[in-house]
Amino acid sequence: MQAFTAFLVLFSLLTRAFSVPLSTKSRWIIDDVGGQRVKLVGGNWAGHVGPMLPEGLDKRPLSEIAGHIALMGFNSVRLTYSTYMFTQYSHLTVLQSLRNLSLHDAIDGMTKAQEAVINQLASHGIMIVLDNQVSKPIWCCGDDDGNGFWGDEYFDPKDWLRSLHIVAHRYKNNPMVVAMSLRNEIRGKRQNAKDWRKYSNPNVLILVGGLSYALDLTPLKTKALNIKATSKLRNKIVYESHRYAFTMGQSNNYLRKPLNQFCDSVIADMENRTTFVTRGPNAAPLYISEFGVNMLGNQTYDNVFLGCFLAYLAKHDLDWNMWALQGSYYLRDEGQGVEEQYGMFTTNWTQIRNPDVHAKILSVQQMIRDPKSHAPRYLRMYHPMTGRCLSVNDNSTQIHATDCHKFSKWSYNNLVIQLNGTPYCLASSGEDSPLSLTTDCDSKRSTWKAVSSYQLADSDNLCMHYDPSYSPYVLARKCICAGSGNRSSCVENPQSQWFQRVLSNV
Numbered sequence: 443m444q445a446f447t448a449f450l451v452l453f454s455l456l457t458r459a460f461s462v463p464l465s466t467k468s469r470w471i472i473d474d475v476g477g478q479r480v481k482l483v484g485g486n487w488a489g490h491v492g493p494m495l496p497e498g499l500d501k502r503p504l505s506e507i508a509g510h511i512a513l514m515g516f517n518s519v520r521l522t523y524s525t526y527m528f529t530q531y532s533h534l535t536v537l538q539s540l541r542n543l544s545l546h547d548a549i550d551g552m553t554k555a556q557e558a559v560i561n562q563l564a565s566h567g568i569m570i571v572l573d574n575q576v577s578k579p580i581w582c583c584g585d586d587d588g589n590g591f592w593g594d595e596y597f598d599p600k601d602w603l604r605s606l607h608i609v610a611h612r613y614k615n616n617p618m619v620v621a622m623s624l625r626n627e628i629r630g631k632r633q634n635a636k637d638w639r640k641y642s643n644p645n646v647l648i649l650v651g652g653l654s655y656a657l658d659l660t661p662l663k664t665k666a667l668n669i670k671a672t673s674k675l676r677n678k679i680v681y682e683s684h685r686y687a688f689t690m691g692q693s694n695n696y697l698r699k700p701l702n703q704f705c706d707s708v709i710a711d712m713e714n715r716t717t718f719v720t721r722g723p724n725a726a727p728l729y730i731s732e733f734g735v736n737m738l739g740n741q742t743y744d745n746v747f748l749g750c751f752l753a754y755l756a757k758h759d760l761d762w763n764m765w766a767l768q769g770s771y772y773l774r775d776e777g778q779g780v781e782e783q784y785g786m787f788t789t790n791w792t793q794i795r796n797p798d799v800h801a802k803i804l805s806v807q808q809m810i811r812d813p814k815s816h817a818p819r820y821l822r823m824y825h826p827m828t829g830r831c832l833s834v835n836d837n838s839t840q841i842h843a844t845d846c847h848k849f850s851k852w853s854y855n856n857l858v859i860q861l862n863g864t865p866y867c868l869a870s871s872g873e874d875s876p877l878s879l880t881t882d883c884d885s886k887r888s889t890w891k892a893v894s895s896y897q898l899a900d901s902d903n904l905c906m907h908y909d910p911s912y913s914p915y916v917l918a919r920k921c922i923c924a925g926s927g928n929r930s931s932c933v934e935n936p937q938s939q940w941f942q943r944v945l946s947n948v
């Protein structure tokens with residue numbers, strides 16, 4: 443446990459080695475001074491609901507919350523707010539707002555507001571991304587909540603622009619406020635695909651979210667944002683997208699459809715509608731500003747979704763903020779003190795609700811690709827179900843999986859998987875036996891072919907398999923839903939056999 447804490451501290455120090463402000467270079471976010479890549483990783487902190495205050499200030503001292511976030515290895519927080527907080531309700535004091543909502547419990551522990559939160563985060567080395575989540579301070583988001591975009595009941599364009607202006611101005615002198623979104627999850631009938639581009643005013647706005655609940659940036663395929671070649675904003679635009687298991691009502695598909703094919707189709711959809719912005723001559727960063735799972739751990743489709751999504755996140759080494767940090771809300775539709783089951787913190791904000799999920803996401807917190815590195819490229823064999831990477835023990839040739847800070851480096855030529863810088867190749871030792879290393883790289887035992895996007899099978903059609911509840915080693919076992927048999931009717935979960943080959947140079 444102590445070692446783990448020490449590791450976290452070290453890790454958070456490492457990730458804190460950046461300077462602000464930030465800009466972009468092709469698909470990467472970089473710091474202005476040294477041009478080094480800065481990978482935004484962290485959580486969302488809701489501050490847009492009912493009382494318009496960052497949640498949790500009634501549960502635990504602010505400085506402790508900020509310190510805990512830094513200890514989790516996060517370097518950024520996406521803090522959500524509502525437009526009205528800076529316009530129609532700007533005259534309300536914290537006390538009035540809470541009294542208005544009869545939130546007497548919250549008043550007791552509550553002395554500071556958004557600015558205090560931002561200052562505390564900044565003093566803990568955490569960058570802040572300000573997100574214009576809604577206009578009227580209510581829970582987000584539905585097609586008919588009146589809180590979307592152009593023409594919606596609570597969307598007054600002047601009010602919206604005014605609040606962005608106020609917010610931008612207010613934090614102008616705090617360099618740790620590194621990004622502002624223009625609007626969260628544009629959606630519904632009045633999302634105005636045609637006008638969306640026009641109103642993405644690049645003079646004030648930096649984070650540009652996709653249409654349809656931040657799923658769709660395809661209007662950019664036909665026409666890029668209208669930013670002058672000489673404008674400083676050319677190096678300031680970052681695109682946002684969101685994804686959950688329940689996106690487009692697909693939760694049950696993660697359980698009922700053949701998962702290899704279904705996960706491929708979800709990723710193809712993301713590639714087609716959002717990830718494309720990271721490629722080509724106009725490449726820009728894509729920031730997954732929301733994704734998340736139920737942290738109680740018993741929502742099976744969420745767990746399956748996470749494996750699928752982490753494979754994608756690692757492959758592209760995208761920037762991300764998980765939904766969400768808050769373990770509870772002062773007030774949500776259901777009432778006061780409601781717990782956030784997607785919350786990383788427990789309801790009392792003192793502990794990590796699901797250490798297992800936290801350990802998995804650690805593997806994508808580190809930088810996987812460094813655009814400035816001249817180090818040779820290699821593959822990480824990433825196992826998204828556990829968030830671990832294929833590794834060789836110093837002393838033994840037995841293959842296991844470790845956290846992705848101590849992984850081994852590999853190459854794969856569609857046949858042989860070689861340990862970089864050595865004559866060793868990965869070999870199968872037969873069914874249910876741990877894989878091993880061999881120098882006989884030409885033998886049948888050391889040939890591996892892809893039988894699905896993430897499964898590799900040996901010459902006997904046995905797949906690489908890792909399930910720590912079954913064996914600490916990586917074994918060769920019968921391929922699940924791949925290789926042979928009727929794959930279109932196979933609904934077993936093959937994720938124990940998923941190894942994403944992630945290109946890396948750090």
Ligand SMILES: *[C@@H]1O[C@H](CO)[C@@H](O)[C@H](O)[C@H]1NC(C)=O
Nearest residue numbers: 492493531534539542543579
């Ligand atoms: C506070 O109360 C006033 C009057 O009761 C109401 O008009 C206003 O909308 C309330 N504000 C909030 C933030 O609920």
Ligand SMILES: *[C@@H]1O[C@H](CO)[C@@H](O)[C@H](O)[C@H]1NC(C)=O
Nearest residue numbers: 658660661710711713714715
């Ligand atoms: C890509 O997305 C566009 C826009 O949503 C859609 O019309 C098209 O069918 C998609 N293409 C593929 C291959 O999914």
Ligand SMILES: *[C@@H]1O[C@H](CO)[C@@H](O)[C@H](O)[C@H]1NC(C)=O
Nearest residue numbers: 736737738739740741742743
């Ligand atoms: C998960 O566990 C909680 C608490 O035990 C329970 O209330 C909830 O119904 C469970 N959810 C599922 C999907 O099983």
Ligand SMILES: *[C@@H]1O[C@H](CO)[C@@H](O)[C@H](O)[C@H]1NC(C)=O
Nearest residue numbers: 788789790791792793794795
């Ligand atoms: C906070 O909640 C967790 C789990 O719900 C519990 O184990 C812990 O004792 C609580 N801590 C405090 C200080 O109440």
Ligand SMILES: *[C@@H]1O[C@H](CO)[C@@H](O)[C@H](O)[C@H]1NC(C)=O
Nearest residue numbers: 834835836837838839840842
């Ligand atoms: C690994 O090798 C080192 C040095 O050769 C030795 O000190 C260590 O005990 C070995 N560890 C195991 C688990 O065999």
Ligand SMILES: *[C@@H]1O[C@H](CO)[C@@H](O)[C@H](O)[C@H]1NC(C)=O
Nearest residue numbers: 700927928929930931932933
């Ligand atoms: C494979 O399974 C699907 C779904 O159960 C079924 O529709 C199809 O007929 C099966 N194909 C073969 C060749 O058995």
